[in-house]
Amino acid sequence: MTEILLEGLVIGESARWHDGRLWCSNWGAQEVLAVDASGKREVMARVSTTLPFSIDWLPSGQLLVVSGPEGLLLRQEGSGELAEYADLSSYGGLNEIVVDGRGNIYVNGGCDFQPAEGERPGFVLLVTPDGSVRRVADELAFPNGMVITPDNRTLIVAESFAFQLTAYDIADDGTLANRRVWAPHTGDGMCMDADGAIWTPGWTPDGRSACLRMAEGGEILDTIPLEHAGFACTVGDGTLYMLTADWHMEEPFDANLDRLLSSATGRILTAPAPAPKAGRP
Template sequence: MHRHALVVPVVVALIGSTAASAAAQPAPNTVVLQPAPDIAGVIKGGTLPELVVRGLRSADDPLWLPEVGLVFSESQGNRVVRLGDDDQVSTFVGDLNGPLGMTFDRQGRLISLQTRAGVAGPRVIWPPGREAVIADRYEGKPFGRPNDVVSDRRGGVYFSDLGPRPTPPGALSPAVYYVPPGGMPIRVADDIARPNGLMLSRDEKILYVNDTGGIHVYAFDVGPDGRLANRRVLAAYIGRDRSVAAGEPPVSNADGLTIDDAGRLYALTEAGIEVVSSNGEHLGAIPVWCITRRCQNLTFGGPDKQTLYIAGGGTLLRIRMLARGFGGRVK
């Protein structure tokens, strides 16, 4: 059992939520819980996020597993942890290699992206006895820094690779890959500056990709072989990285993505959780902050999939929603 010894001030901001306040960064090691704006069908105005876990070395990519509950990556602890009914965390899978993004496929396998040099790539890490390497190289070259992953109903896996910054000579550049079931990785998109969060549409005909190095979420048509076509901008985010120098292109630091049963996308950016409809309409932003940094990834969970779990900076938050997560797959 992992106990949380770090004492962190919690400030409840009883003020109206705006895009500007959502993007404002609080003092270090402080959790600011701001009320959500009213977003029709998404969240009731005034709803506050709840601080669930703090003091971990890192926290990323929460996932609600059938008959298990919530698990998420503690990359710097080289493990995946499970949130118990008492809101304490324990090791679910240990001895990993900098795990980040996770997905759960239709074979009941938990797939985790490892990031340590030499072993970077998607691997099956659970259940015990079914561990396997899905991919660790593309055309003989090792992956740089795999970040997010989603599986499809065919049994294939999409994952993003941010790559190192700057990209060393001869190394793989940032890209999105697809690994068909039993096959070798295919580079399916290499025209996004820093591809990060991934999500499939409910019918799996569209793959959405966040660009951490820009301000857009992109949409691609998914072909019958898993390849992508017809890249277009779905929406522009409002979150902005204030450290970007004047005159430089704006950056949203868009990270993790999830989807609800109405097809709306939820993305973590410098503005918090930005909500976008399937036709690209920006619906609003829910302010959240994960102590030491912006939050990184999120998922719907709970028995009714109406609780949004948000992870980042060694912190786990949750917030009750009106919207319900998509029930057609785990992620």
């Protein structure tokens, strides 16, 4: 059974468990939030962009923010301000981020809500600790949430428009190889648990919004129905956190921002998690 932890977000995304709290991006409000177990929210950063923007942390503990439309990777300084960490704008718009245990940063992008038939413009970039940037994956159909397994050997990315989770082996130098289908289901912001299962927003066979827990190969282990569209989820302290909002991609975000701000349908829902979180983010 789900419970409402917090209401009044615009669109919550990029759910992360960090330092004993749930962190997320609040699209439309230009905020990075941290939320405790009582539902108390704190603004941790302000991001001057629209959507998407997503978050993770360097091994040093510094917050990284992907400013998607601008193609920038930002780092939070000691003052709390965001400064440019890497200019990735030459690759196009960006979406999601995950940092592995060695400090390698993976950022995906190339998302196009209306790609030409047969086109898969999505990609994954690798930013190494020395600051070098490489394009390590191509031809993805709207790359979305990503997870890295606890051994830092596998990266899994949700290809939302291909309706599948796609896995890659991670080489010692951070590059990706051996592309394969991890599960034949769509996904968004997602996380892995200690049983090796992935939680991700998706849909039931009859087309209803749900948060799904799936095993490699595609077996659905758990299904949590959602009233509105799900955008991201994560696990922390025995709890599954799910971010939902009454917004769909066919509704232009910028043209409807006033409505989204005034209605603020974004919620954080909770439910018991059967296994603790594992891997990254």
